[in-house]
Amino acid sequence: MLPGDINLNDLFVFDDGIPHDWFRWMRANDPLRWQSETEGAGYWCVSRYDDAVAVSRDNVLFSSSAGGTNIFEVGEEQLVVLRALMLNMDPPDHSKYRRLVNKGFTPARVANLRSGIVNMSREIVDSIAERGECEFVDDVASQLPMMSICDMLGVPAEDRRHVYDLSNTLIGFDDPEFQVSDEDRMNASVGMFEYAQKLGDERRANPGDDLVSVLVNGEVDGEKLNDLEFNSFFLLIALAGNETTRTVTSQAMRLLIEHPDQRALLVDDPSLLSGAVEEVLRYNPAVIHFRRTATADTQLGGQAIKKGDKVVIWYPSINRDESMFDDPDTFDIRRSPNEHLAFGVGEHFCLGANLARVQLNAILGELVSRLPDMEFAGPVRRLHSNFIDGIKEMRLSFTPQGKAT
């Protein structure tokens, strides 16, 4: 491998998985490598753990709001829209909005959802158990996140498919197979806003015990959220809650099939499950990168950074930093400690981390105990993206089993 070959903008490279050879080289030789762009100013690539923590924890110097959190550059007009999403806010704004929503995501609140999530997991595995084969992404991995997040938001059962389809259209932007045009995407965001508006109006009139009710009736600085703020919240939660957990669920099953020794350990000793979930999160984090923008000239890891420069954190590299993890390329479900940054750290630490962990433990526990011999029945097809480490198709076969209920 020659360093001149490295091009993290090349999505075709990501079709074959994360380019770990490149990241390994960068960590050892050029931890803040400059990546040029054909359409864009170029950006600094954060590949080491300590630098990622420093950037994530300094929201003044490394802003989420100045230029958004995607690598591509957007105009001021579009930035105004993006900044309505918490993802693209800085403190103190971010902290205010976060205080309103985080009540829905605390460990105690999520613990209340656990038995429902366990039941849903059982039903999902029931739906495939007798067949002996499945397309794992659609039949299994995508089901629980959609149901859980809709449960939490308070989306009625009959509307869930609609919300799910809209969120898929909005996410599949980089992959030509999804045939998503700019117009489709625009229609989907309008559709999501319209749906949010409808549900929000209902909950304003008849508040329930769900997150939408909290959002439309809660206050930030003594004021209720306006329509754009609420609709943006809804969109972000629906998107972030679907694609990410689906991705980790699919990656988890792929990793367990590819590492039969590790799966055997887990089948023998279910108490290893939560450690296995953490190791999957470390090994294949769902989000590949987020961007910040430097607000002043500074130094990072010995590199001079100029005001306005784009700084991009690459989580798959952070999670395999040799200085933090022994044998980082070894998938080891008993790894301890395991301080991965799959959920980030600091102000923007994943709001849904607790919910994701409950879901991942529930669905994987059900799968490993009931269908322990899942095998590949076709090639694993990955998402064409350098943003989400997704799997779009994974056909599996297994010994048919009876239903649990």
Place this chain on the structure above:
Amino acid sequence: MKIKVDYDLCEANAICMRESPKVFEVDDDDNLQVLVEEPGEELHASVREAVRLCPRQALKLED
């Protein structure tokens, strides 16, 4: 060593309780209680870990 909690940042993720259960407790209502505001020497290492690992940077140490 004195512990300061920024309750505007704290989200009761309970990492601190895992690292230093004698000092931090997250109750059933998701409220963080600091059991010992000025922990003794023997607890300093675990408290420092708790501060370092808090995903929301809600914990600070004085002196």
